Amino acid sequence: MTDTPAPPPPTLRLTIDTAALADNWRALDALSRPGRAGAAVKADCYGLGIEHCVPALLDAGCEQFFVAHWSEVADLLAFVPPQQVAVLHGANTAEEAAYAKATGVIPVINSLHQARVWSEAGGGTCHLMIDTGINRLGVAPAELSDPAIQQLDVEVLMSHLSSAEENTPANAEQLATFRAAMPLVAHRATSFANSAGIALGADFHCDLTRPGLALYGGVPTPDLAGHIRQVAFPQAAIIHIHDLSAGETVGYNREFTASSPMRVGTVSIGYADGFLRSWGAKGYLTRQGRKLRLLGKVSMDMVVVDLADAPGAMIGDWLDVPYHLPEAAQHSGLSQYELLTALGNRFARITSADCANNAASAKPNAAQH
Ligand SMILES: *Cc1c(COP(=O)(O)O)cnc(C)c1O
Numbered sequence: 001m002t003d004t005p006a007p008p009p010p011t012l013r014l015t016i017d018t019a020a021l022a023d024n025w026r027a028l029d030a031l032s033r034p035g036r037a038g039a040a041v042k043a044d045c046y047g048l049g050i051e052h053c054v055p056a057l058l059d060a061g062c063e064q065f066f067v068a069h070w071s072e073v074a075d076l077l078a079f080v081p082p083q084q085v086a087v088l089h090g091a092n093t094a095e096e097a098a099y100a101k102a103t104g105v106i107p108v109i110n111s112l113h114q115a116r117v118w119s120e121a122g123g124g125t126c127h128l129m130i131d132t133g134i135n136r137l138g139v140a141p142a143e144l145s146d147p148a149i150q151q152l153d154v155e156v157l158m159s160h161l162s163s164a165e166e167n168t169p170a171n172a173e174q175l176a177t178f179r180a181a182m183p184l185v186a187h188r189a190t191s192f193a194n195s196a197g198i199a200l201g202a203d204f205h206c207d208l209t210r211p212g213l214a215l216y217g218g219v220p221t222p223d224l225a226g227h228i229r230q231v232a233f234p235q236a237a238i239i240h241i242h243d244l245s246a247g248e249t250v251g252y253n254r255e256f257t258a259s260s261p262m263r264v265g266t267v268s269i270g271y272a273d274g275f276l277r278s279w280g281a282k283g284y285l286t287r288q289g290r291k292l293r294l295l296g297k298v299s300m301d302m303v304v305v306d307l308a309d310a311p312g313a314m315i316g317d318w319l320d321v322p323y324h325l326p327e328a329a330q331h332s333g334l335s336q337y338e339l340l341t342a343l344g345n346r347f348a349r350i351t352s353a354d355c356a357n358n359a360a361s362a363k364p365n366a367a368q369h
Pocket of ligand 1: 040042088160193194195196210211212214
């Protein structure tokens with residue numbers, strides 16, 4: 001038996017600008033006064049990778065980290081002490097509660113059932129989510145007097161806004177409901193705002209904010225636009241170049257027809273990489289800042305672009321996926337959250353520092369140049 005050789009460089013890469021990520025956290029932290037900012041790092045830091053993002057967040061000064069699933073805890077504990085990790089979905093089973101006890105990670109209690117499960121497992125420090133109107137997870141205000149809640153040792157009393165990125169009376173209503181609930185259960189700190197909630201003003205900040213999207217370059221509300229830098233830069237390589245004659249069609253269902261002879265490039269990015277068909281109609285990739293329009297449908301693992309504005313293009317060239325998130329959301333019809341979390345695991349995730357060091361060697365099929 002021989003060892004499997006190291007694979008050749010992938011034809012997809014995602015550069016994470018960790019300096020921009022750290023700047024975004026510091027900006028959101030400053031905007032969270034009189035509170036401090038934590039970080040939502042669920043879904044592997046919204047698809048960008050815990051191992052790349054969490055060290056940068058720690059360096060910037062972040063001390064509170066939120067994941068959704070118990071399966072996300074182990075990767076985070078490689079970087080963060082357990083008492084700084086909270087699990088938003090809470091413990092519904094004895095196994096989940098026992099895991100929280102064994103690791104020292106803090107469950108967010110979301111229901112009377114979860115409160116009982118936690119106490120039966122021995123209890124201890126927890127956070128408590130109150131449902132002030134999102135009707136997703138959380139204890140109803142009317143349930144707070146239940147003995148199952150009253151016996152909890154609550155560190156952070158939390159709630160979550162349903163529509164923070166909208167100018168709607170629902171935000172003030174939720175805040176009023178949250179404030180009315182605060183005296184009903186003992187706690188040591190409060191937490192309310194997600195990224196967009198930070199822009200709603202100091203009343204919404206409480207002690208701890210929980211930005212996620214904006215850390216990773218999302219701009220949920222124009223108020224944050226001047227504060228947030230792009231963090232994720234996906235690129236895909238050209239894997240084939242060929243010429244079409246007039247009348248030839250491209251891709252699944254032959255949606256594009258060449259009206260005259262043209263040169264096209266096949267690019268290695270598709271559904272599994274988060275590049276969904278909704279990019280098709282108005283979409284483009286760029287090479288050296290020039291737009292190359294998409295031709296026809298995204299077809300499984302590939303997309304075809306018009307090379308009219310890239311006369312020197314070669315196999316192995318990297319094309320940039322336009323991922324300025326507010327604009328990308330407009331182009332693709334996907335939400336900024338979906339754009340980040342859908343980036344698949346075929347991307348080689350590198351940080352901007354790696355990128356500077358490896359710019360030459362990271363090029364796929366470099367021998368062809
Ligand atoms: C995901 C999440 C956040 C972060 O929200 P963003 O809109 O990404 O900033 C904060 N709090 C809770 C409870 C969450 O589930």
